[in-house]
Each structure stands twice: as structure tokens, then as C-alpha cells.
Amino acid sequence: MLIDGHGRTVNYLRVSVTERCNFRCQYCMPEKPFSWVPRENLLSFEELFLFMKVAIDEGVTKIRITGGEPLLREGLDKFIKMIHDYKPDIDLALTTNAYLLPQTAQALKDAGLKRLNISLDSLKPEVAHQIAQKDVLAQVLKGIDKALEVGLGVKINMVPLKGINDVEILDVMNYCRERNIKIRFIEYMENSHASKTIEGMHGREILEKVKEGHTIRALGREGASPSFNYLLDEEYEFGLIDPHKHDFCENCNRIRLTAEGNLIPCLYFDEALSIAKAVKEGDIEGASEVLATVLRDKPKENRWTEESLEEGQDVSSRAFYETGG
Ligand code: SAM
Ligand code: SF4
DSSP states (O other), rough: OOBOSSSOOOOEEEEEOOOOOOOOOTTTTTOOOOOOGGGGGOOOOOHHHHHHHHHHOOOOEEEEEEOOOGGSSSHHHHHHHHHHHHHHSSSEEEEEEEETTTHHHHHHHHHHHOOOEEEEEOSSSSHHHHHTTTHHHHHHHHHHHHHHHOEEEEEEEEBBTTTTTTGGHHHHHHHHTTTTOOOEEEEOBBBBOTTTOOOOHHHHHHHHHHHTTTOEEEEOOTTTTTTEEEEEEETEEEEOOTTTSGGGGOOOEEEEEOOOOOESSOOSSSOEEHHHHHTHHHTTHHHHHHHHHHHHOSOOOSSOOOHHTTTTTOBBBBHHHHTTT
């Protein structure tokens, strides 16, 4: 079992396989970064997998593949199959913008993938275009249909932004409700890479919008999930991911690995240790030591709380497209 320096059990590893993306979401990567990680610095799937085996053997039971846009990385289905074959009962999921799902969903399902989280911020083509800075909606909706058709579990993530897609909170939720898909609203997390012109919505503002014409009942956090769940009209469950709340980090169970091998203990902070040297040398003990150090030093909580933001601190400089959100 993996326990961090604050006594929390860590059993969840998020692996970003690329920082590159085919979208330019305003809250994540509004512009192409000054430079990408050179391809030769990316760990191969075999190298990433070597670390993942160490983490699984030591207690990780849940793995999420993310990015950037993970479906841009060639051979992703083979990588998923490697993980699935090593531990078929592992909870294996992927986060994607769905653009490439129409042509990849079946291979992902065949490789052993169980679940997908898909970003869907709007059902209006022009608003989806404004957020992703590309005409994406038709292809994303096709991707969602294809995922459902091949039998993958689907959850939707929406990041509500003031004056952009805030009027669509109920529409996107109804789209999900009609398809029996869970939606999770994610509070915009301020970071120095995002567009300076956008403003996120606080969880309570999102709930106010949901309440227009509906009843909601709080259900609470589900285990170590960052999502606080609610029941809409006593029948449909939706979630709110609210990192600006004090209790958000209490049960944090996750660490993140980037495509170049940085092991990140907290989404907010810049701290990370590299496992690249260890995995390139096939040094399992070395990889395990890096893992132990990162767990020991995992911060107690993020600094997205309202108080921290009001103190005028610098916002997080961690790029979501690097850490995988
Ligand atoms: N490209 C994939 C996608 O968009 O689903 C996976 C990577 S993306 C970084 C993972 C998640 O992070 C997405 O659900 C996205 O909405 C979320 N995200 C990115 N930047 C964010 C921000 N500043 N605040 C809140 N959520 C963010
Ligand atoms: Fe790409 Fe996902 Fe970031 Fe949007 S949120 S720019 S789709 S990595």
C-alpha cells in the first residue's frame, strides 16, 4: 500500500502520454507553447510501463491515461493493452477531447479500456469553437456517440466560463441526462498558461444555475473522488469538482506522471522528481525510491482556495496540458 506523508492512501496514477494537443482551449493551452518537449525526451510506452508496473505492484489500483490529447500519441491502444494484460482488473480509464474517437474507440475498447472522460463545454458550434479555437463540435459529438456505441463507459467534463458557456450549464446537463451519462462540472483552475480574458465560475454559482427549475440534493464526496455529488430532481446524479473548497484535498489519492517522466505529487505546485533515468536503465529499485520520495513530500493541499487567491499570490504555473489535469 502507498501512503503519503500526511497519511493518505495513494492508489491512483494519472499518466500524461503527450503534452501536444489538437485543440487550443482557452483555459488550458490558448496558444501553442513556445516549445514542445523534444520527442527524444519523451519516454517510450515501454519506459512508462516499467514505472507503472512498479506503482501497480506497490498499490496503485486505478490508472488514467491523459495528456495533452492522448489520442494523438500513436500506438495508444497497444499501450492500453500492455497495462490491461498486466493487471486485467485494474480500473483503467482515459480522458480525451473525443475529436479522434470516431476512428479509435473500437480499438481502445478491444485493448481493454473501460471508461472515458470526455470534455464537452458547449453544444453550440460557435461557442465550442470559441473555447477550443477550432471548429470541433460535430466531430466531438460523433466521438461521444461512437464511444457509447462500442460500449465504453462515458462521463462528461464541462468547465463553465462566465459570459461564454455559463448559459449552457443546463443544456449540457440535459444532453448527458438524456443519454444516462454523468456530468461533472469543473471549476476553472487559475493558471498562468490560460487566457487572461476568461473568468471561471465558482461551484456555488454553477449550482445556482442548475437550480433554475430543478431541485438538487447534496450526496457528498464519493470516497477519494474530487467530485462532490448531487441528485437532480431526485433521479439524476451529477458531480462538481471544486478545488477552491477547503475539504477538496483531504482524501487526495493521486499522483501524476508526465510524458517525459516527471512524477508530480500535486496539480497545483511545480515540484516534481524524474523517473526517466531509472526507467531508461531498467532500475526498478531506483524508480521505487523516486516514488517513495514523491509520496513523502506530497503537499497537504493546493492553493486554489479563495483566501489564497485573495491574498494576491501568483497563480499556479503548472500547465494542465503537461500534467493531464
Ligand atoms: N485533452 C483531454 C481533454 O481535454 O479531456 C485531456 C487533457 S485535459 C488537460 C484534462 C481535463 O482538464 C479536461 O477535462 C479539461 O477540461 C481540464 N482542464 C484543463 N485546464 C483546466 C483548467 N484551467 N481548469 C479546470 N479544468 C481544466
Ligand atoms: Fe487540449 Fe484538453 Fe487542454 Fe483542451 S483541455 S487544450 S483539449 S489538453
